[in-house]
Amino acid sequence: MGGAFGIDESRIWSDLMGLAEITDPARPWTRRSFTPLFDAGRHWLSRRFSEAGLAVRLDPAANLFGRLEGSEPGLPAILLGSHSDSVPSGGRFDGPAGVIAALEVVRALQDDGRRLRHPVEVVDCLAEEPSDFGLSCIGSRAMAGRLEPAMLDYRGPGGERLGDAIDRVGGDVARLAEARRADVAAFLELHIEQGVVLERSEIPIGIVTGIVGIVRLEIVFKGEAAHAGTMPMAMRRDAGVAAARFVGFVSERAAALAQAGRGYVVATTGVIEVSPNAVNVVPERARVVVDARAEDGDLLEAFVAEIEAEAARIAAATATTRERCAVLSRATPAACDPALRALLAEGAEALGLASVPLPSGAGHDAAFLSRIAPAAMVFIPCRAGRSHCPEEWAEPAAVAAGAAVMLEAVLRFDARAAKD
Structure with a gap:
């Protein structure tokens, strides 16, 4: 050299x-x-x-x-x-x-x-x-x-x-x-x-x-705590289920966008917290934080909008509420x-x-x-x-x-x- x-x-x-x-x-x-x-x-x-x-x-x-x-x-x-x-x-x-x-x-x-x-x-x-x-x-x-x-x-x-x-x-x-x-x-x-x-x-x-641009998004699903053995499945308001469906959506949608050929796209749900976090209690609250990244700024913003909309849809489908939906940080x-x-x-x-x-x-x-x-x-x-x-x-x-x-x-x- x-x-x-x-x-x-x-x-x-x-x-x-x-x-x-x-x-x-x-x-x-x-x-x-x-x-x-x-x-x-x-x-x-x-x-x-x-x-x-x-x-x-x-x-x-x-x-x-x-x-x-x-x-x-x-x-x-x-x-x-x-x-x-x-x-x-x-x-x-x-x-x-x-x-x-x-x-x-x-x-x-x-x-x-x-x-x-x-x-x-x-x-x-x-x-x-x-x-x-x-x-x-x-x-x-x-x-x-x-x-x-x-x-x-x-x-x-x-x-x-x-x-x-x-x-x-x-x-x-x-x-x-x-x-x-x-x-x-x-x-x-x-x-x-x-x-x-x-x-x-x-x-x-x-x-x-x-x-890449990076957006970190916090979503909180609010349900209702209940006994894991006595609350029928059809009557539950399980925030943990809402979080699980949400995590799956984020990963699958990011993979689809990456395959669409618009440059580098990834997303990770690296923070998942449920409470009361007990094995025999239906979760009352679930907090997730998403890290979404893309080379294309317009694509990243559109993806974030999809994530927010899907969180609302999942909350409705699981009889929970979307208690919080907030962008923690954004880097273009x-x-x-x-x-x-x-x-x-x-x-x-x-x-x-x-x-x-x-x-x-x-x-x-x-x-x-x-x-x-x-x-x-x-x-x-x-x-x-x-x-x-x-x-x-x-x-x-x-x-x-x-x-x-x-x-x-x-x-x-x-x-x-x-x-x-």
């Missing part, structure tokens, strides 16, 4: 494994946002940023930044990074690989004594993964001006407000408007693919074409910037690395940051496509290759901007 200078594979790997050790030992690899472990990871990253000669700060949305100034005052920043939080029992790479690769790009510039015209910032976005407050991409939403005031009142399991939690981890929601960025020239994010295309095709670099599909994608492809070619365009079926901070600046993503292979699990794995050379491609793109962007 020739071309980019200074990428240190062993340094990247040491940092990735070092950050991974900040985990719940009973559930590796877990570092949930807004927890003491998350704070410890942030302190660890802050030290690494400082050691690399970066100016470290938290913005009012509790996004962590390390900044390397450019040679021309007033130019917008090249922003690189991802997130350091994880899902429960998640992996060591989803998020952290993007933050550490971004840090390595800056360290390579520092080691070489090269100063770009643009400032370069490394960012660890707050709470990219779905948090205990029912919201994901909290930090990048704020940078894009999409963290709505009502969201700050979302409650965690212990009743804490999201706004208070942001303040607790170093933010300042009273000044939240100041977190919105209008000074970003470009955003680049490295991530494991979370799929098998790169590994099976033996292609080291994926260049993301776009990120985001296309990656063609010019940045071209720079990434050029960088890969210069390094002798094959690349392939790929859509992203997962959400990323890049989806929100594309609202404020041109954005693009680099995918690297991960073993068997496993992600959001302890077995998540990427080879050291794969992470280093992705960082090298990103560095090449940064150099090209900085040089070409000088000619524009």
